[in-house]
Amino acid sequence: xxxxxxxxxxxxxxxxxxxxxxxxxxxxxxxxxxxxxxxxxxxxxxxxxxxxxxxxxxxxxxxxxxxxxxxxxxxxxxxxxxxxxxxxxxxxxxxxxxxxxxxxxxxxxxxxxxxxxxxxxxxxxxxxxxxxxxxxxxxxxxxxxxxxxxxxxxxxxxxxxxxxxxxxxxxxxxxxxxxxxxxxxxxxxxxxxxxxxxxxxxxxxxxxxxxxxxxxxxxxxxxxxxxxxxxxxxxxxxxxxxxxxxxxxxxxxxxxxxxxxxxxxxxxxxxxxxxxxxxxxxxxxxxxxxxxxxxxxxxxxxxxxx
Amino acid sequence: xxxxxxxxxxxxxxxxxxxxxxxxxxxxxxxxxxxxxxxxxxxxxxxxxxxxxxxxxxxxxxxxxxxxxxxxxxxxxxxxxxxxxxxxxxxxxxxxxxxxxxxxxxxxxxxxxxxxxxxxxxxxxxxxxxxxxxxxxxxxxxxxxxxxxxxxxxxxxxxxxxxxxxxxxxxxxxxxxxxxxxxxxxxxxxxxxxxxxxxxxxxxxxxxxxxxxxxxxxxxxxxxxxxxxxxxxxxxxxxxxxxxxxxxxxxxxxxxxxxxxxxxxxxxxxxxxxxxxxxxxxxxxxxxxxxxxxxxxxxxxxxxxxxxxxxxxxxxxxxxxxxxxxxxxxxxxxxxxxxxx
Numbered sequence: 311x312x313x314x315x316x317x318x319x320x321x322x323x324x325x326x327x328x329x330x331x332x333x334x335x336x337x338x339x340x341x342x343x344x345x346x347x348x349x350x351x352x353x354x355x356x357x358x359x360x361x362x363x364x365x366x367x368x369x370x371x372x373x374x375x376x377x378x379x380x381x382x383x384x385x386x387x388x389x390x391x392x393x394x395x396x397x398x399x400x401x402x403x404x405x406x407x408x409x410x411x412x413x414x415x416x417x418x419x420x421x422x423x424x425x426x427x428x429x430x431x432x433x434x435x436x437x438x439x440x441x442x443x444x445x446x447x448x449x450x451x452x453x454x455x456x457x458x459x460x461x462x463x464x465x466x467x468x469x470x471x472x473x474x475x476x477x478x479x480x481x482x483x484x485x486x487x488x489x490x491x492x493x494x495x496x497x498x499x500x501x502x503x504x505x506x507x508x509x510x511x512x513x514x515x516x517x518x519x520x521x522x523x524x525x526x527x528x529x530x531x532x533x534x535x536x537x538x539x540x541x542x543x544x545x546x547x548x549x550x551x552x553x554x555x556x557x558x559x560x561x562x563x564x565x566x567x568x569x570x571x572x573x574x575x576x577x578x579x580x581x582x583x584x585x586x587x588x589x590x591x592x593x594x595x596x597x598x599x600x601x602x603x604x605x606x607x608x609x610x611x612x613x614x615x616x
Numbered sequence: 617x618x619x620x621x622x623x624x625x626x627x628x629x630x631x632x633x634x635x636x637x638x639x640x641x642x643x644x645x646x647x648x649x650x651x652x653x654x655x656x657x658x659x660x661x662x663x664x665x666x667x668x669x670x671x672x673x674x675x676x677x678x679x680x681x682x683x684x685x686x687x688x689x690x691x692x693x694x695x696x697x698x699x700x701x702x703x704x705x706x707x708x709x710x711x712x713x714x715x716x717x718x719x720x721x722x723x724x725x726x727x728x729x730x731x732x733x734x735x736x737x738x739x740x741x742x743x744x745x746x747x748x749x750x751x752x753x754x755x756x757x758x759x760x761x762x763x764x765x766x767x768x769x770x771x772x773x774x775x776x777x778x779x780x781x782x783x784x785x786x787x788x789x790x791x792x793x794x795x796x797x798x799x800x801x802x803x804x805x806x807x808x809x810x811x812x813x814x815x816x817x818x819x820x821x822x823x824x825x826x827x828x829x830x831x832x833x834x835x836x837x838x839x840x841x842x843x844x845x846x847x848x849x850x851x852x853x854x855x856x857x858x859x860x861x862x863x864x865x866x867x868x869x870x871x872x873x874x875x876x877x878x879x880x881x882x883x884x885x886x887x888x889x890x891x892x893x894x895x896x897x898x899x900x901x902x903x904x905x906x907x908x909x910x911x912x913x914x915x916x917x918x919x920x921x922x923x924x925x926x927x928x929x930x931x932x933x934x935x936x937x938x939x940x941x942x943x944x945x946x947x948x949x950x951x952x953x954x955x956x957x
Binding site: 504550 | 791
């Protein structure tokens with residue numbers, strides 16, 4: 311990202327002009343023949359921000375500026391925020407509209423009927439899905455080189471994480487608000503599996519994800535919980551679930567791996583950060599574990615497994 | 617005199633039986649949950665024995681749930697009986713008047729503004745204020761000696777308004793998980809509550825109960841008619857304000873931790889009238905006990921009915937309550953018809 315920052319600065323003024331022109335319904339000329347795109351989905355927003363030149367981006371989805379869930383919310387502020395419906399997209403006349411497979415079908419059909427080129431991205435369930443999507447967005451934006459660079463960095467982050475985790479076999483349960491547990495086919499579980507941690511979700515019988523009760527989570531006894539926030543503030547009852555005294559009894563902050571939703575909710579270059587964060591958090595909780603007990607049992611088990 | 621003594625003995629018998637039933641249901645409630653435990657293991661965990669996991673499950677998850685079920689059922693039953701006594705009207709109940717719905721709106725407003733933790737006292741306070749406001753507005757709109765029809769229509773309007781306002785407040789908040797949260801506030805649930813929630817609700821419920829019970833004598837005098845009550849030294853206007861305050865405190869405190877749970881307050885007094893008679897003063901305690909029993913039963917049932925996602929306890933109480941309400945309307949049809957003519 312550091313590489314692209316100076317470029318972003320330089321393009322600020324033209325992008326602003328483009329935005330104004332777009333509001334007037336005037337299309338600016340495509341930069342150096344590269345396609346101009348609009349995104350109406352939270353995950354395609356992030357792929358577009360990472361891979362396209364600023365003047366290729368005509369607009370981003372309605373959630374692009376949500377700092378808790380959008381990875382590059384700060385960068386999204388300079389682009390028009392779209393409603394996620396068909397109207398404003400049609401006014402922009404982009405070369406390509408990128409959407410998610412959960413974007414309303416009616417919206418997508420309407421866009422296609424109007425002769426708009428539409429590219430739909432599925433939800434990424436695994437790291438290989440993520441890399442495929444990065445490559446695909448690289449092709450769409452005309453920057454396959456950037457996509458390849460990101461994918462190389464994803465591989466490197468994965469290798470780093472695997473090197474660290476190889477000896478350990480912790481059972482981790484990824485649990486979010488109201489007890490939602492990500493199933494085996496989710497990106498979070500796939501990240502855990504890729505680096506050799508076992509997800510406890512399978513033991514709950516939740517292949518595709520589902521709600522687990524407090525009692526079930528406690529009796530399952532995973533080594534650590536993977537949560538999206540370490541905050542003690544319960545903004546609603548769903549969040550209060552994770553702060554229930556019974557859960558905090560067995561899983562105080564020292565047993566909670568915190569990886570922000572920003573890094574896991576979508577598949578994209580943010581998985582690099584997610585993997586690094588996962589390892590950093592594992593180091594932290596492991597250090598706490600060693601401080602509280604002796605680390606000998608874990609290493610003994612590792613030796614046996616080897 | 618003999619019949620009076622028999623009636624008193626019967627009332628005592630009813631109360632003792634209800635206390636035993638509520639105690640039994642509370643114990644059953646501790647034994648029911650996603651994790652299957654034997655009754656002996658549950659008792660062992662309750663007194664601090666057994667493993668750490670069963671102990672935490674029983675003491676930290678199921679015990680607060682049982683306490684809340686008992687306390688909230690009781691205050692709803694008590695509020696229903698007090699309102700029916702105050703308005704001398706068997707169709708009165710907090711949920712038909714929109715009090716729980718308004719309380720939920722108060723709580724949701726605090727959440728939507730994002731200023732307070734959902735486990736802070738801001739929630740019950742906001743809920744109580746809105747509950748008070750709703751009953752106050754209802755009585756102001758319907759008037760002192762309002763007929764059944766007017767009360768029900770005004771109550772329907774207030775509860776619909778409060779329900780819509782709740783949904784809208786959640787929609788306008790920045791919370792993206794709004795659908796599930798709305799379901800919680802509109803349908804009510806005792807799931808996964810903790811002792812923090814108990815501490816949040818219980819003081820207000822207890823205060824509301826004390827206030828309502830203290831008005832026993834005045835409510836009995838009122839059952840003779842407003843003028844007779846006044847001649848007996850009851851300040852009817854003050855009584856009205858005191859009962860509304862008691863209902864608002866109890867219902868507001870309850871709703872702030874469980875969302876709206878309807879119809880307990882309507883059913884409980886009706887179940888008790890054939891057993892203890894029509895005196896509003898003598899109806900209060902049995903109604904509270906039967907309300908507690910009803911909510912505990914409903915909350916046990918939602919955990920036993922096999923389902924893919926958890927059934928909200930408010931759904932069950934409405935499923936039972938609405939047909940009962942329709943039956944009451946049928947029974948009161950003549951009076952209702954008279955009201956129109």
